Amino acid sequence: MVDLFTGCFEGGVYVLPGKKAGGFAEPQKLLDRAGRILRLGQFWNYETKKWDGVADSKYAQELGIGADAVDWDGDGDLDLVIGSSHGHLFLRTNEGTKEKAAFATDSVEILGGGAPLRIGGGECIPSVVDWDGDGRFDLVSGSGAGGVWWVRNVGRAGAPAFEEPRALVEPEPFERGTLRDPSWPGRGTQACVTDFDEDGDLDVLVGDINEEDSKSTAPRERHGWVWLFRHRGPDAKGTATGDPAGKK
Amino acid sequence: MRSVGAYLFGASCIAFAVAFQGKTAATFEPPVRLKAGDVFIDTGADIAYSGPSVFDLDGDGKRDLLVGNLCGHIQVFRNVGDDAARRFEAKGFLKADGKLVEIPNW
Numbered sequence: 001m002v003d004l005f006t007g008c009f010e011g012g013v014y015v016l017p018g019k020k021a022g023g024f025a026e027p028q029k030l031l032d033r034a035g036r037i038l039r040l041g042q043f044w045n046y047e048t049k050k051w052d053g054v055a056d057s058k059y060a061q062e063l064g065i066g067a068d069a070v071d072w073d074g075d076g077d078l079d080l081v082i083g084s085s086h087g088h089l090f091l092r093t094n095e096g097t098k099e100k101a102a103f104a105t106d107s108v109e110i111l112g113g114g115a116p117l118r119i120g121g122g123e124c125i126p127s128v129v130d131w132d133g134d135g136r137f138d139l140v141s142g143s144g145a146g147g148v149w150w151v152r153n154v155g156r157a158g159a160p161a162f163e164e165p166r167a168l169v170e171p172e173p174f175e176r177g178t179l180r181d182p183s184w185p186g187r188g189t190q191a192c193v194t195d196f197d198e199d200g201d202l203d204v205l206v207g208d209i210n211e212e213d214s215k216s217t218a219p220r221e222r223h224g225w226v227w228l229f230r231h232r233g234p235d236a237k238g239t240a241t242g243d244p245a246g247k248k
Numbered sequence: 249m250r251s252v253g254a255y256l257f258g259a260s261c262i263a264f265a266v267a268f269q270g271k272t273a274a275t276f277e278p279p280v281r282l283k284a285g286d287v288f289i290d291t292g293a294d295i296a297y298s299g300p301s302v303f304d305l306d307g308d309g310k311r312d313l314l315v316g317n318l319c320g321h322i323q324v325f326r327n328v329g330d331d332a333a334r335r336f337e338a339k340g341f342l343k344a345d346g347k348l349v350e351i352p353n354w
Contacts, residue, residue: 002303008320010352016344022307024344027351046352125299169276184279190299190316198331206279207291207298207315224296226282226289226315232275 007066007125011043011053013080030080033095033102040064040082040090040107059107062086066125066190070137074158077101081110083124083141089117089151112151112162119165121145121187129193131168131202136160140168140204142189147171148204148229168204169229179210185227186210196228204229282313284325284336291317310334314342320351 001018006027008014016024030038037043041062045052053060062084072079072091080092080103089110096102110117118124123144131138131150139151139162148169155161168191172184188209196203206227212220282289291298299316305324306312313325313336322342329335342349 004303004314004322006299006316006322006351008351008353009318012352014351016349024342024349026344026347027349169279182281188297190297192300192302194302194311196302196334204276205282205300205302207300209296209298209318211296222292222296223288224291224294224298224315224317226298226300226313227279228282229279230277232277 005067005069007064007082009044009063009065009085010046011039011041011064013038013064013067013082030101030103032092032105034105036105038080038092038103040084059084059088059090059109062088062090064090065123066141068126068128070128072160081126081128081139082107083119083126085122085124085144087119087122087124087143089119089124089126089139089141110162113164117151117162117165119143119149121147121171123188125190127191127193129202131193140191140193141165142191142206142208143171144188145171146185146187146189146208148189148191148206169206179212179221179223182210182225185225188224197230201231203231282325282336284338287338289313289315289323289325289336289338291315291323294319294321294323312336316351318353320349320353322349322351 003018004016006014013030014027016027032038041057041059042051043053064082065085066083068081069078077094077098079094082090090107091110092107093104094101095104119141121143124141126139126141128137129140136153138153141149147167149165150168151165152163153160185206185208190207192205193202210223294317297318301314302311304311310327310331312327315323324339324342325336326339327334328337
């Protein structure tokens with residue numbers, strides 16, 4: 001069975017367990033091994049209508065907004081990679097088992113090139129995928145400023161190590177059309193790397209947000225499209241930055 | 249559930265080479281927006297921030313498209329084409345145990 005897994009802007013991580021008969025059970029908040037809601041730092045408290053959780057977090061100013069699961073340390077269970085609103089990446093280790101998860105009570109910041117990894121533009125929503133086909137999982141994320149970023153894993157099994165982020169899809173650097181005739185994803189991007197057309201290489205789906213200028217007095221037009229970047233290379237390996245039809 | 253009326257917006261045949269550090273390493277076709285039927289898939293009514301994912305939701309062997317949004321809902325687009333030429337049909341929001349899935353956002 002496949003479970004669905006999601007982060008959110010409230011800061012928690014949720015799982016929708018797959019059911020044997022099909023479909024999913026209702027979303028469940030993931031907890032750490034102390035029974036606390038698994039959050040990175042601050043979160044929006046619906047009851048007090050305030051940001052909360054700042055005092056008891058090492059990364060108090062970080063709001064975890066996205067997560068993916070991977071066996072980070074090679075011990076056979078799934079750990080969590082969490083992305084933050086500021087663009088940083090964190091690890092929450094599973095200290096339990098594959099069958100019964102027990103997530104660490106603290107997050108560990110993930111480094112790249114010797115410094116804390118950061119997706120420029122913030123709003124890091126990570127996905128785990130082996131982009132370059134070298135047998136090591138990499139990290140891919142959209143950004144608040146748009147584009148899609150690849151964080152290459154150059155470590156070894158059980159001990160990943162990362163390079164600095166590189167663009168798979170460049171952010172929208174200039175006007176490429178209008179809200180009604182766009183030619184490139186906007187900002188607030190979220191990436192899904194998959195062999196969409198099942199031709200043997202990896203394509204990239206990109207979700208986004210596009211809005212009218214906030215100075216408009218009329219109700220703001222807003223769209224969130226899904227873009228397909230279909231891979232057309234000889235293989236799915238390597239870094240990719242884009243310039244459609246030489247428009248740059 | 250496998251009704252007609254959805255398709256993937258056709259991709260341009262013009263490819264663009266992409267390069268990094270002096271060598272061409274991969275190639276993407278120009279991006280296209282996905283459609284369901286004649287309509288672009290759009291989460292704008294739910295404050296956008298589309299978060300796509302592909303998954304065989306109905307167990308028919310073909311991967312469907314799920315798209316999350318800022319309101320915490322997940323839109324379902326069933327693949328009524330085939331794996332090489334996907335066509336999507338909007339199927340409303342994902343439900344779990346018969347209830348609308350709503351991940352708390354804000």
